[in-house]
Amino acid sequence: MDESARAAAAAMDAADPLADRRALFRLPEDVVYLDGNSLGALPLAAERRIAEAVSGEWGESLIRSWNAHGWLDLPARTGDRIARLIGAAPGSTLCCDSTSINIFKLLAAALAMRPGRDVILSERGNFPTDLHVAEGLLGLIGRGRLHLVARADIAGALGPEVAVAMLTQVDYRSGCRLDLDETTRAVHDAGAVMLWDLAHSAGAFRVDLATSRAEFAVGCGYKYLNGGPGAPAFAYVRPDLADDVAPALSGWMGHAAPFDFEPGYRPAPGVDRLRVGTPPILSMTALHAALEAFEGVDMAQVEAKGRALVDFFIAEVERLAPPGALSLVSPRDGARRGPQAAFATPNGYAVMQTLIADGVIGDFRAPDILRFGFAPLYTRFVDAAQAAALLADILATGRWDRPGNHVRAAVT
């Protein structure tokens, strides 16, 4: 890395109003971690709290912890911490289950709200689990169909038969971001229900969910929210609808009076009815604590930093890489992008493996995409500079083309 790039990066880090956040995370010394959009880094608060929850709460208080340590309302309390980050009102967001399961719940609710319509509209390039869940639900109820279009064709596909549009705001490969308000408005104008997947949005940039008037949203706890591997997900229901949603996945924790052990189901008021079984308290405790890293943080600053990091990374890569060695897949306009950069390059898989072996962790998405995530809370401009320089060097020297380096990478 040349000195001028390093100096520029260091100056941006020195001016970064979020620079103090990095100290809240445990990050390995020898790694530049650009995969926080797949698995967020470990917040020290999560490490500390989970140890307390295991030894102190489970070990010492045992069953009494459900009340004594607030396990019972942990899903609501964690949901409230997430709500602030996505522009949602307290009480509108619940932490529960996985993103996939939550999509199932809310897709079923959306279809029930539009009995005369039977199409679920989505993108062909949506993250597969969203599509798989829709397919399973339609198969189960024995009616309706999933209509998949390219991102550019969504607006044109909104017709009177569309019950619900299920869209992921940020494309998991390219980082391309849909405008929340504009898209929701188009969906509403067509009379359909809006279900957002905010997996790559929550904690990544400013989201004003309430303003958009979208009916439903889900999202992921283990990406930018840093809740740990397989952290529970979240589900949002627009408050005016929450008491009318009939849960398709109705379990005792979503009952109005779970400890009265009634044989008949009566949904709890509001979004609590989306609870199903007993929540994974240890994993949820990690997420709840992880969210402390966002306390006092202005999401507009998070968004600005993410955009600046990616702008800088793209500029450095394009400045340093051999001409024609790669091409930008992500939108160049930061307003149309999540905080990630994707480049297409031949031999992308081997290139990424070499990067990882050399200490820069991004990931690879078939067929040829290098994906780099810039989680704004803990990624520095010097990380972006170092990663760009290494990537350019690997491409220039062709040293990705060595054997024995092709361990299969895993997990979005």
Add this chain to the structure above:
Amino acid sequence: MDESARAAAAAMDAADPLADRRALFRLPEDVVYLDGNSLGALPLAAERRIAEAVSGEWGESLIRSWNAHGWLDLPARTGDRIARLIGAAPGSTLCCDSTSINIFKLLAAALAMRPGRDVILSERGNFPTDLHVAEGLLGLIGRGRLHLVARADIAGALGPEVAVAMLTQVDYRSGCRLDLDETTRAVHDAGAVMLWDLAHSAGAFRVDLATSRAEFAVGCGYKYLNGGPGAPAFAYVRPDLADDVAPALSGWMGHAAPFDFEPGYRPAPGVDRLRVGTPPILSMTALHAALEAFEGVDMAQVEAKGRALVDFFIAEVERLAPPGALSLVSPRDGARRGPQAAFATPNGYAVMQTLIADGVIGDFRAPDILRFGFAPLYTRFVDAAQAAALLADILATGRWDRPGNHVRAAVT
């Protein structure tokens, strides 16, 4: 407690072939814990492993842990440890989601196997979540009905319209246990599918699931398996059926090739197709490690000890308590019972609160039931003796009848 009872208990503890297991758990000094059927105690291995998984795996290896630390197949590896405890073949049992969610998956699969029948038969006294889930599923698919009968009337209710019998082997209040073979045979003779809920069976006594030929089973990770609060549950599919089950909850982790990111769903071979979203690795790691406490343990010994503990407890309570103060709700015959004892008594709630305040933790189930669980791996005969003596003393002195002692207890 009188000396002869203490001596008898101590002698039984000394002769207990499982006595060494208690040292594998962290148990508070000042408590007799008889609620392991609600939340199992903390195994030291779980405490150790979860710290490693947080700091070493998540913190240091980050995303690489999916391969490097076996997160990807943790559901299958955990399922295999559970399989041994329930008499199931390796590869037949998956650790995933919650018991409620797993009931949904397998009820949907069962209904699909009997297209000409539309009744789900269950018990009126079943644990409510099982019934709620069935109600939600039937509402979603818009056909079928849930037929609820008393336990004694199950056999008589098995008719040609019953698609599936969904039964919990051990009643969560009384501990009354159904015979797995006999019940499954009756259900099969009526042409229906058998779905067992083994929430209060797995890890509690010997279960021979494969021998019973039941099609499906689910169970809980946080009771006798000691996986921690809200630990993931398990699902079993009889191996000859596993490749034919069409998952209603179809998510990317149950896809045949999850990392190929195909838009269309193709189920994974076998029980892996019951995976949905990304599993809660931290909670599942705790369960996986907790199961080490069963390594080398003969489940027939676990069953024998559980029976002996409860027999001894019942005898002591009945010997010491004031005549007429309480009545046994659990079966007196240990072969017809899980390792728990339930007594009905007026003012049961206040009595249980007093017991808890005095260091004996059981739980209360409306309207009037004191419930005591005797997890065989870590409960001693001296614990049973001490609890019986304290209960008798509370009933004899009437000191449950004091104010300010009525904090609401929670969670089954």
